[in-house]
Amino acid sequence: MHELSIVMGIIEIAEEELKKAGKERVTLIELEIGSLSGVELEALDFAWEPAVRGTVLEQAERKIDYIEARAVCVDCNSSFKIEHIYDNCPVCGSYLKNIVKGKELRVKALEVV
């Protein structure tokens, strides 16, 4: 359950930004999570509530921008959607690919008051 450390990291980022902005609390937090980021949304949900209790994120609305993974084949240069890390190129069958999208694990934006 590394999602808990992930939430702790998010809280830390929110606390830092809030301090910098000289504000009191976060009303909205937007996250970008890729389908291959290694984070399970269900596990994140499970970890979220107890972790943010008593923090600047306690009352924040959470928006998740879920990003589907895409790769580019190293052999034939086709761009394709991938569901798993081990998916191969649908055009030439190669497993050699660069994952160009889907690894995101970012705090995109905050709204603070």
Add this chain to the structure above:
Amino acid sequence: MCGTCGCGTDNISIRKPGEITELQHFVQITDHVHDHHHGHDHHHHESVHIDLEKNVLDKNQLEAERNRGYFEAKKILALNLVSSPGSGKTSILERTLKDLKDEINFYVIEGDQQTMNDANRIDALRIPVVQVNTGQGCHLESDMIYRAVKELNPVENSVLMIENVGNLVCPAMFDLGEDKRVVIVSITEGEDKPIKYPDMFHTSDICLINKIDLLPYLNFDLEKLKDYALRVNPNLKFFEVSATTGQGMDRWYDWLREEIGKKQNL
């Protein structure tokens, strides 16, 4: 970033074998403070939008790079050993240390949720070792390595073996600043481990296939395991070994010597 919840009620300890387990001997990793920021500036109550695009793992990554810089400066080869529990990580490590300790200066960081057991096994070989107990945490993070390395104070041109918490999921996401990641899988596990836990195999450089001496007694398809692993990571390099009989360990040792050479000639 803290790997434990409850904010400080469940501390991480970093200690050497034989150290008294009193609180002052613990390095407490409770960086985060859950304070509210009650700013009292009542003129600014309008909502402000902050565009961030900040990676959640930035802090771990930054500390990992700091570790990497330290290892590079001291020409220390750092390996991160990862696997599921029971694959024989500690046995492979023990055998490697026993066979090569006259030739190589080793240092070891042991990661487990609880107990000093693994550190005591390494200590019995007279190899400097620090045990990191992560409490509820399921993986090592780069700041734990930073603190453990400070305790170890390794000499130049040495090899640091980091044995991560036995877990094929979580440690994959956390760079520790290692040169190479070594995933260990044993043939008493399923052939489909690489596609069940692809992140770990995707982020590893080397795959040690352990318990190879048991092959005649098991219904295990070695080629299938490799095929699955190569689908996840076409660059993965395999060594078939047995920590018990020593079979295949020579090729792993040759690889280790080669990597040490590369590091020292950087």
